[in-house]
Amino acid sequence: MRLGHRKLVHRNWILFVILLIGALSMLFPFVWMTLSSFKTKADVYSFPPRWLPTVWTWENFKAVFDMIPFLRYYLNSIYTSVLQTVLVMLVSILASYALTKMRFPGQRTYSMFLMSSMFVPAVVTMIPLYLTVSAMGLADTYAGIVLPQISTAFTTMLLSSFFAGIPNDLLDAARLDGCGHFRILTKVVMPNTKGAISTATLFSFLTAWKSYTWPLIITTKTEYRTLPIGLKYLVTESSSEYQIMMAASLMAILPVLIAFIFCEKQLVRSITLTGMKS
Amino acid sequence: MFIIPVIQVIQLSFTNYNTITGSMSAAGFSNYVYLLTGSTSEYFYQALGHTAIYAAVQLTFDVTLALLIAVMLDANVPLKKFLRASYFAPVVVPIVASSLIWIWFYDVNIGPFNQILSWLGLPACKWLLSEKTSLMSILIFSIWKGLGYNVVLLLAGLQNISDSYLEAGRIDGATGWQLFWKIKLPLLRPIVSFVVMMDLIGAFKVFTEVNVMTPDGGPLRSTMLIVNYIYELAFTNGRMGRASACALILFIIIFLCTLLQRKLGGSKTVDLD
Numbered sequence: 001m002r003l004g005h006r007k008l009v010h011r012n013w014i015l016f017v018i019l020l021i022g023a024l025s026m027l028f029p030f031v032w033m034t035l036s037s038f039k040t041k042a043d044v045y046s047f048p049p050r051w052l053p054t055v056w057t058w059e060n061f062k063a064v065f066d067m068i069p070f071l072r073y074y075l076n077s078i079y080t081s082v083l084q085t086v087l088v089m090l091v092s093i094l095a096s097y098a099l100t101k102m103r104f105p106g107q108r109t110y111s112m113f114l115m116s117s118m119f120v121p122a123v124v125t126m127i128p129l130y131l132t133v134s135a136m137g138l139a140d141t142y143a144g145i146v147l148p149q150i151s152t153a154f155t156t157m158l159l160s161s162f163f164a165g166i167p168n169d170l171l172d173a174a175r176l177d178g179c180g181h182f183r184i185l186t187k188v189v190m191p192n193t194k195g196a197i198s199t200a201t202l203f204s205f206l207t208a209w210k211s212y213t214w215p216l217i218i219t220t221k222t223e224y225r226t227l228p229i230g231l232k233y234l235v236t237e238s239s240s241e242y243q244i245m246m247a248a249s250l251m252a253i254l255p256v257l258i259a260f261i262f263c264e265k266q267l268v269r270s271i272t273l274t275g276m277k278s
Numbered sequence: 279m280f281i282i283p284v285i286q287v288i289q290l291s292f293t294n295y296n297t298i299t300g301s302m303s304a305a306g307f308s309n310y311v312y313l314l315t316g317s318t319s320e321y322f323y324q325a326l327g328h329t330a331i332y333a334a335v336q337l338t339f340d341v342t343l344a345l346l347i348a349v350m351l352d353a354n355v356p357l358k359k360f361l362r363a364s365y366f367a368p369v370v371v372p373i374v375a376s377s378l379i380w381i382w383f384y385d386v387n388i389g390p391f392n393q394i395l396s397w398l399g400l401p402a403c404k405w406l407l408s409e410k411t412s413l414m415s416i417l418i419f420s421i422w423k424g425l426g427y428n429v430v431l432l433l434a435g436l437q438n439i440s441d442s443y444l445e446a447g448r449i450d451g452a453t454g455w456q457l458f459w460k461i462k463l464p465l466l467r468p469i470v471s472f473v474v475m476m477d478l479i480g481a482f483k484v485f486t487e488v489n490v491m492t493p494d495g496g497p498l499r500s501t502m503l504i505v506n507y508i509y510e511l512a513f514t515n516g517r518m519g520r521a522s523a524c525a526l527i528l529f530i531i532i533f534l535c536t537l538l539q540r541k542l543g544g545s546k547t548v549d550l551d
Contacts, residue, residue, distance in 0.1 A: 016355040022347060023364035026422065029379045030367065032390070036382075049393050117280040119536060121483050123505050124529045127512050127522050128286035151280070210372035212486045217513060228374040232490050235381060242382045249375040260370055264363050267370060271427060272434040 030253075037061070037247035044243050060247035068237060070248065072223060073230035076142075077252075080215075080226060081208035084146045088204045092152040093197070096159035097185050101171060118153045122213065130217055140221045149214055155200045158273055162196035163189055195266075202263055203270040206256060227252045290522035298516035309523035322524065324499060325507035328413060332420070332503060333481035339421045340477055341470070344428030349458065351429070352436040362433065366426035373423065377490040380419045381406070384491075406492055409500035416501050419487055424480070428473045435469035436462060475539040482532050485509065504528055 036044065037060055039053040064070045098104065099111055129148045138144030166189055174188045190197060212228045219225055225233075231245075231252055238244045260267065294305040313322045351362060368376060383389050384405035392402045405415045439462055447457050463470075485505040488495070495502035495510070502510075508528070512521035 010354065012353045012355055015350045015353050016357070019347065019350050019355060019361050023361045026364050026368060026426070029376060029383070030371070033379045045388055047388075047393065048397065049390055113281065119533070120280050120284060121479070121529065121532060123483060123485070123508055124287055124525045125280055125283035127290060127518055127525060128283040130512075131518065132283075132286075206370060210374075212372075212374055216489075228372055231374045231378060235378065235490070240385070242385070242388075245378045245382070249378045252375045253371055256370055256372065260363075260367065264366070268362070268366060268430050271430050
């Protein structure tokens, strides 16, 4: 017992140093990117490599906008990600409520299908989806980028596990007070699962923000490219102007960085919750 | 949302649908025969082989390293939250953005890696530009990117192990090492097997980093993984039938891996909350 107690007080500094070295090497690429986006071309090509820019310059950020329609890409990404998040949340909140708090024929079969859809990799359905969306004339449209990506299995499963935890007595009480399904959902269920809903929303937004394969396939016109696609083409378009590539990456990462700093706990939670029912 | 596309992809795999010529007719099993024994079947086996190597290496490194890091983080160390966040950061950053940083790291002339090598007096490495090292370069990136996901899951699992088990072990005089091997690791088994499954399935889905860092599958197709091959068949060559057949083969492989993992890893549910 005394040993256990001492362990609580005694901090393990050797492990800390090992972990810190590991952590700093994990962060190194991001630090390098941030510092380099303020460097001049001469600094980038200097040998031995320079840690800090000799002169801090904003030119690279300006160059990104001059070289490619970066603002267009950025707005496209914001627009499609927000739209996708809203739709994903709308569908999965309603579906989770129906799956956990209502009774309808085929409920179990539906849950089972939903679960198994998580095991179908996107690449399997990618080709038929591409052909269908193209046939509908939605290639190179925002709808074409967003609609096929509202696969709600993950968020629905996540929310369902929380909705299921709300006691039915609470719902019955609301029903006695004359609430319909919609009011029960908005006044009873959702206020009690705020944490889960915000985690799912954040997760959905980040998923949409980094989405790559589908937007790459379904867009051919520059004006519909989202940020990740724009960044991919920047590699060839900027021909190894690394300081410009870093400035563009930094701006693309910015929303993620903000989300990460303020909601790291929730992000981690969205990952650990995936492991809940494997 | 997914049943119809799955039926469609099965149908497509039995046609010779070509988006470039626009031809569409029934083709029986010819797409499968073509992939497995046709004139370019070596591309298929090559992509499958690369994917297998990728899966094995990434899995080995990311699971062992993550287990080590998670165990260390579970000990009484300061700044635990900062450390965990640092390992987790590469997971949340869009792959394209981090790939751009690594393209520079791997630059033969002005990349930091080669600058370090030359500083150490070692010969320069061609990284992404040589067929010998390109897949390895992609793998180093992937290990860096995927590590945090496993760390977070395993750490949550470790923190969830009830103190009463460990206390019982200590009363029986177990050393820290014994506590780990005899109590923590067996209790962690469901999560370890979950992590292994996620890594394995993940390896069969890798596309983005390869597509960004080596757009045409690298020198001599050396980084061509299975999904990149499907992408090439479908969207570069317009061969939707062949690509669908290849996607279905991939699906069957992933399905078998999942089954195998369930058999080996036990079907205990993982509860991390």
